[in-house]
Amino acid sequence: MAFFSKIKESLSKTKNSINEKLETVINTFKSVDEELFEELEEVLITADLGVNTSVEIIDRLRDAADEKHIVDANKLKGELANILEEILNEGKSSKMQVYGLPAVIMVIGVNGVGKTTSIGKLANMYKKQGKNVVIAAADTFRAAAIEQLEVWADRADVRIVKQQEGSDPAAVIYDAINSCKGKYVDVLLCDTAGRLHNKKNLMEELKKIYKILDRELPDSAKEVLLVLDATTGQNAVAQAKEFKEAADITGIILTKLDGTAKGGITFAIKNEYDIPVKLVGVGEGIDDIEFFDSHEFVSGIIDTDEE
Ligand SMILES: Nc1nc2c(ncn2[C@@H]2O[C@H](COP(=O)(O)OP(=O)(O)O)[C@@H](O)[C@H]2O)c(=O)[nH]1
Numbered sequence: 001m002a003f004f005s006k007i008k009e010s011l012s013k014t015k016n017s018i019n020e021k022l023e024t025v026i027n028t029f030k031s032v033d034e035e036l037f038e039e040l041e042e043v044l045i046t047a048d049l050g051v052n053t054s055v056e057i058i059d060r061l062r063d064a065a066d067e068k069h070i071v072d073a074n075k076l077k078g079e080l081a082n083i084l085e086e087i088l089n090e091g092k093s094s095k096m097q098v099y100g101l102p103a104v105i106m107v108i109g110v111n112g113v114g115k116t117t118s119i120g121k122l123a124n125m126y127k128k129q130g131k132n133v134v135i136a137a138a139d140t141f142r143a144a145a146i147e148q149l150e151v152w153a154d155r156a157d158v159r160i161v162k163q164q165e166g167s168d169p170a171a172v173i174y175d176a177i178n179s180c181k182g183k184y185v186d187v188l189l190c191d192t193a194g195r196l197h198n199k200k201n202l203m204e205e206l207k208k209i210y211k212i213l214d215r216e217l218p219d220s221a222k223e224v225l226l227v228l229d230a231t232t233g234q235n236a237v238a239q240a241k242e243f244k245e246a247a248d249i250t251g252i253i254l255t256k257l258d259g260t261a262k263g264g265i266t267f268a269i270k271n272e273y274d275i276p277v278k279l280v281g282v283g284e285g286i287d288d289i290e291f292f293d294s295h296e297f298v299s300g301i302i303d304t305d306e307e
């Protein structure tokens with residue numbers, strides 16, 4: 001498969017939900033008027049962009065149409081694509097910060113969203129780039145979680161630091177950091193348990209982990225990535241809000257994009273909470289992870305004349 005095509009392919013369901021509807025609306029109206037803008041807003045809302053974000057996007061589209069004296073409805077699609085890209089490019093950057101010896105990448109999120117799988121994929125990706133990678137098994141909640149991560153570490157051929165089930169997650173991370181000292185480890189990947197149902201507990205546990213990371217690795221980049229399952233749509237948006245209140249999140253890994261038409265939540269989360277998607281999961285395989293790119297993402301959803 002060609003480079004870049006995986007993300008486009010995984011967006012095909014989302015594209016069906018947005019692009020086709022936009023075309024239908026635009027072809028029915030032909031000329032640019034208020035009723036058309038209202039219909040377009042409806043398309044965005046039904047495509048999971050959220051009410052606030054959809055209203056804002058259509059406001060901007062109205063302004064752009066005014067400013068550029070657009071009278072042909074067909075021209076609106078290109079304008080809309082520009083605005084969608086603008087939304088993704090505003091505020092916090094989607095670029096991963098990976099520097100230091102080692103750089104730290106930690107995943108958090110509720111059960112089943114794809115944290116462990118994403119760690120496995122990232123381990124493989126950085127290893128393939130020639131980096132020295134270590135995984136910390138800080139989801140100590142169940143023995144099966146540690147075993148699952150071991151399978152991924154084997155597949156990616158990287159070292160894993162673990163303790164037994166039930167041990168303190170912060171202690172596992174402390175151990176892992178120590179095991180990296182003097183060994184030129186480039187990336188330390190930390191898996192964690194998904195326990196949002198006790199927000200206070202989660203917050204305290206994360207604080208403890210942050211404290212250790214800051215103290216032991218003051219010069220390292222630290223990515224705290226919230227993993228969200230795109231198939232859960234508005235539920236994922238709600239998780240973004242809750243986790244943002246509880247923890248310092250630096251970005252999102254949006255998983256299971258391949259199985260859903262709900263990729264539109266990316267815009268809602270960016271626009272309402274300024275949390276950038278940094279990586280997307282596009283399948284269950286070890287290579288099925290991609291860095292987020294706003295232009296690629298939008299052009300995977302909307303067909304414009306440029307292509
Ligand atoms: N289709 C698809 N499935 C995924 C993706 N990421 C994870 N999964 C699946 O989601 C399920 C839960 O993943 P897991 O990593 O155990 O979630 P965790 O509980 O957050 O650690 C597994 O069956 C994975 O194969 C993805 O990008 N696409």
Ligand SMILES: [Mg+2]
Pocket residue numbers: 115116117139145
């Ligand atoms: Mg897990």
